[in-house]
Amino acid sequence: MLATPTPHIKAVPGDIAETVLLPGDPLRARLVAQEMFTDARQYNEVRGILGYTGYYKGKRVSVQGTGMGIPSISIYVNELIQGYGCRKLIRVGTCGSLSAEVRLREVVLAQAACTDSSFNRIRFHHHIDFAPIADFELLLSAYNVANRMGLPVRVGNILSTDTFYAESHIDTEQWHRYGIIAVEMEAAALYTLAAKFGCQALCVLTVSDIIPTHEATSADERQNNFLKMAEIALEAAL
Ligand code: HPA
Numbered sequence: 001m002l003a004t005p006t007p008h009i010k011a012v013p014g015d016i017a018e019t020v021l022l023p024g025d026p027l028r029a030r031l032v033a034q035e036m037f038t039d040a041r042q043y044n045e046v047r048g049i050l051g052y053t054g055y056y057k058g059k060r061v062s063v064q065g066t067g068m069g070i071p072s073i074s075i076y077v078n079e080l081i082q083g084y085g086c087r088k089l090i091r092v093g094t095c096g097s098l099s100a101e102v103r104l105r106e107v108v109l110a111q112a113a114c115t116d117s118s119f120n121r122i123r124f125h126h127h128i129d130f131a132p133i134a135d136f137e138l139l140l141s142a143y144n145v146a147n148r149m150g151l152p153v154r155v156g157n158i159l160s161t162d163t164f165y166a167e168s169h170i171d172t173e174q175w176h177r178y179g180i181i182a183v184e185m186e187a188a189a190l191y192t193l194a195a196k197f198g199c200q201a202l203c204v205l206t207v208s209d210i211i212p213t214h215e216a217t218s219a220d221e222r223q224n225n226f227l228k229m230a231e232i233a234l235e236a237a238l
Helices: 026-036 070-084 119-123 136-148 172-177 187-197 219-237
Strands: 019-023 038-044 051-056 059-064 088-097 107-115 153-160 182-184 200-210
Touching: 019 026, 019 070, 019 219, 026 038, 026 051, 026 059, 026 219, 059 219, 070 088, 070 187, 088 187, 088 219, 107 136, 107 182, 107 187, 107 219, 119 187, 136 153, 136 200, 136 219, 153 187, 182 200, 187 200, 200 219
Parallel strands: 019 059, 019 088, 088 200, 107 153, 153 182
Antiparallel strands: 038 051, 051 059, 088 182, 107 200
């Protein structure tokens, strides 16, 4: 266990629920708390990375911003699990699709996450490639919820990249050939840390842009899609 408050989350044990939604953007954490929770209480504002606990359909839940990228989400996930006893962690975010077949606004459930990060190269001996995967129970239940809501949903392998503005030689075509459906920047770390600590984790994503064609959703659409994702995540967890 880490001593609390932890370096990046100023809360006391018991302030944070076992189930926590993880948007990258702290303002989206506030939006979930305002729009979907009752009796929401803010427990964190260190670095502006907001965290709230409240109730969804009578069940206690939290939502915590993570910032962008593997180093940032890793800090929050370590502290949530080791400092505050969180057990079910669901990232809600956006992703880029690698082909026009995976369309704008579709929901992607990340079954597994490849990465170009050295995060697991540092963790394991150099010849080992750990395979970060979603929790099957959460995955299945999110899939069923999305279908019940009538939302187009895909389940598959994704890429958690360290470079949003990649060099042109980075071969998205090759990732596509190997069946990767989408690119984001956090899932591989969330899944690895959940495995390390015996917790359940899932990433629920919506497609905000199609990388090869440069099509993208508007900010308004992203907000709408975001609340649908949060609903999938909350229903799947509870
Ligand atoms: N790359 C990485 N992360 C992303 C993207 C992308 O194109 N779109 C949304 N998150």
